[in-house]
Amino acid sequence: DAKTTQPPSMDCAEGRAANLPCNHSTISGNEYVYWYRQIHSQGPQYIIHGLKNNETNEMASLIITEDRKSSTLILPHATLRDTAVYYCIVRVWGQAGTALIFGKGTTLSVSS
């Protein structure tokens, strides 16, 4: 699977949008971009995934550049409960035995 690069930490004010970047310059055509987050002492939580089109769900929006070499996860109105480590992972769709491999992620701190 392609490697990803994320900033180690980011800060965000409560109520503002949090934009978390991810570089995946070696992504291949059949690899999807997945985002998960892990709140302290809990299991990772699935947020969103996409291939090439922008995606939105009740939690976040995912913006993927046209060349697919980078993406941005957007939390439109960050709250204190969004403080967590956010992981960007690329992975081929449909490979039954292939697990998600976690990097170091971005620690997002939301403050009031």
Added chain:
Amino acid sequence: GAVVSQHPSWVICKSGTSVKIECRSLDFQATTMFWYRQFPKQSLMLMATSNEGSKATYEQGVEKDKFLINHASLTLSTLTVTSAHPEDSSFYICSARDSGGRGGDTQYFGPGTRLTVL
């Protein structure tokens, strides 16, 4: 999203004893489950891939005789830490792959099990 549960959520045991951790997919069937371990201030590390009805596949450096994995049904996988030692103290997290329906090919994670070996 799909729900994965783990039991127990935490366990304290004496050195030399064995501990079993259960992972269940509650509202979907999972032919593949994964076990991860996480040490403090570190990221998740994949330990093994568990396939229903067959032997687990272990990552390099993970002792298969120490970490026994059984995936006897489409909704249950168990991890048994045998002869536990203090260095096995960690946060163990399971994940189940939802290969159909709403999530597509998405992995959902359990809440984790905190193991402390005295």
